[in-house]
Amino acid sequence: xxxxxxxxxxxxxRLSEVRSELWVALSQGRAQSVVDEIKxxxxxxxxxxxxxxxxxxxxxxxxxxxxxxxx
Numbered sequence: 001x002x003x004x005x006x007x008x009x010x011x012x013x014r015l016s017e018v019r020s021e022l023w024v025a026l027s028q029g030r031a032q033s034v035v036d037e038i039k040x041x042x043x044x045x046x047x048x049x050x051x052x053x054x055x056x057x058x059x060x061x062x063x064x065x066x067x068x069x070x071x
Contacts, residue, residue, distance in 0.1 A: 005059075008052045015045055 019041045026034045061067055 003051065003055070005052060005055050008048055008055065012045060012048050012052070015041055015048070019045070 019038060022034050022038050022041070025031070026038070058064070
């Protein structure tokens with residue numbers, strides 16, 4: 001399944017908002033479950049940003065297999 005840059009970006013924005021809300025909750029008192037959820041969201045967001053960069057590169061330069069074949 002191919003995900004568009006806009007879909008990836010929308011998901012990044014949504015998860016970033018959730019993360020912001022969790023940071024507010026954390027500022028009111030430390031809870032390990034909130035810390036764990038923030039760490040999970042950070043990892044998910046990192047993966048989404050990686051996917052976003054890869055999709056931008058694919059659009060700009062073409063499919064990875066074709067690039068490797070040309071090299």
